[in-house]
Amino acid sequence: MKPFAYTRAADSQAALQAIAQENAKFLAGGTNLVDLMKENVEQPSRLVDINRLELARIVERDGALRLGALAKNSDTANHPLVRERYPLVTQAILAGASAQLRNAATNGGNLMQRTRCYYFYDVSMPCNKREPGSGCGALEGFSRIHAIFGTSPQCIATHPSDMCVALAALDAVVQVEGPEGARSIPFAEFHRLPGDTPQIDTNLKRDELITSIDLPAASSAVSASSYYLKVRDRQSYAFALVSVAAGFDLRDGVIQQARLALGGVAHKPWRAARAEQVLNGQHADEALFRRAAEAEMQGAVATEHNRFKIELGRRAIVPALTVGASGRSA
Numbered sequence: 582m583k584p585f586a587y588t589r590a591a592d593s594q595a596a597l598q599a600i601a602q603e604n605a606k607f608l609a610g611g612t613n614l615v616d617l618m619k620e621n622v623e624q625p626s627r628l629v630d631i632n633r634l635e636l637a638r639i640v641e642r643d644g645a646l647r648l649g650a651l652a653k654n655s656d657t658a659n660h661p662l663v664r665e666r667y668p669l670v671t672q673a674i675l676a677g678a679s680a681q682l683r684n685a686a687t688n689g690g691n692l693m694q695r696t697r698c699y700y701f702y703d704v705s706m707p708c709n710k711r712e713p714g715s716g717c718g719a720l721e722g723f724s725r726i727h728a729i730f731g732t733s734p735q736c737i738a739t740h741p742s743d744m745c746v747a748l749a750a751l752d753a754v755v756q757v758e759g760p761e762g763a764r765s766i767p768f769a770e771f772h773r774l775p776g777d778t779p780q781i782d783t784n785l786k787r788d789e790l791i792t793s794i795d796l797p798a799a800s801s802a803v804s805a806s807s808y809y810l811k812v813r814d815r816q817s818y819a820f821a822l823v824s825v826a827a828g829f830d831l832r833d834g835v836i837q838q839a840r841l842a843l844g845g846v847a848h849k850p851w852r853a854a855r856a857e858q859v860l861n862g863q864h865a866d867e868a869l870f871r872r873a874a875e876a877e878m879q880g881a882v883a884t885e886h887n888r889f890k891i892e893l894g895r896r897a898i899v900p901a902l903t904v905g906a907s908g909r910s911a
């Protein structure tokens with residue numbers, strides 16, 4: 582690991598001042614950043630420790646639920662208001678990592694965690710995300726865990742978070758603070774597709790701090806009938822091959838509003854807009870769910886190694902919608 586300077590920020594203002602220095606990075610739980618530093622993938626010259634900032638609270642605000650950026654993943658998943666109003670978030674967080682990691686990992690860090698592409702972690706391999714212009718090891722190599730939606734000739738990596746898939750389905754809003762003040766970023770605009778700049782994961786500026794994530798009041802209606810399904814190689818301690826966050830606002834069996842997002846399939850949590858179009862306004866039944874899954878997966882483009890994800894996606898979407906619509910998981 583390369584030597585680095587360390588600053589412990591007392592408040593947001595101090596954190597924003599310290600991050601302005603070249604190549605500084607915020608340190609939250611450290612469960613991703615420190616691993617990347619040990620592998621020499623990330624080489625910040627300064628770590629700005631934000632753990633003393635008062636950003637760990639989970640509070641109601643104008644009917645929305647505000648999740649502090651420094652609230653631990655485990656505290657968020659187990660908070661009574663999250664469990665009651667947004668069980669999809671609880672399920673998604675608890676499907677991720679391990680209890681020990683969730684006790685250390687924060688909500689802001691979860692949004693900002695980097696891809697698990699093997700070639701990104703291996704500094705002896707080409708990777709346009711780690712070193713722009715060097716090539717993509719996965720395109721020439723083994724791409725079993727890689728993306729099937731929204732890829733580019735530069736990068737086919739996926740975003741690894743479970744929590745973010747639920748946040749995408751629930752239209753969360755990310756609150757940030759920077760040198761020019763505060764701003765809100767709708768969740769759909771927070772993470773980016775790779776395009777020609779795969780080194781840039783999100784639309785958060787380098788000198789901006791995530792302060793909280795808002796779960797809108799309107800989204801609690803779709804979270805009442807919801808389900809998070811994660812398919813992975815092992816039952817614990819493994820990232821999603823495909824995951825599905827499904828939520829419904831159902832009245833008399835008719836779908837007023839469906840929300841569907843997929844994980845493990847794209848560079849960002851993938852909102853399944855084609856499937857939602859098929860579902861909205863229809864009577865909820867298995868035949869409809871099959872049509873919705875088919876419509877979404879028709880847009881997928883696979884490599885030789887991850888072709889199985891297209892069938893896996895179909896097979897995961899249908900049961901996630903079925904359990905979600907039944908309200909059994911809430």
Ligand SMILES: Cc1cc2nc3c(=O)[nH]c(=O)nc-3n(C[C@H](O)[C@H](O)[C@H](O)COP(=O)(O)OP(=O)(O)OC[C@H]3O[C@@H](n4cnc5c(N)ncnc54)[C@H](O)[C@@H]3O)c2cc1C
Pocket residue numbers: 606607608609610611612613614615616631650651654676677678679682685686687688689690691692693694741742743744789790791792818819820821
């Ligand atoms: C073995 C293992 C298995 C895992 N399995 C899963 C899994 O199955 N599902 C899953 O979803 N996740 C999984 N994770 C990832 C884990 O959830 C993330 O590492 C964690 O959420 C990151 O949070 P952190 O607070 O530790 O972030 P850090 O490691 O401290 O930071 C990560 C990044 O976020 C930035 N950052 C942190 N906070 C802020 C902020 N407030 N504003 C701006 N930038 C910020 C940092 O600068 C850094 O770039 C796993 C991790 C490990 C090590």
Ligand code: SF4
Pocket residue numbers: 696698699700701707708709710711716717718719720735736737738779
């Ligand atoms: S898929 Fe993206 S992260 Fe993986 S090697 Fe290619 S450029 Fe790097």
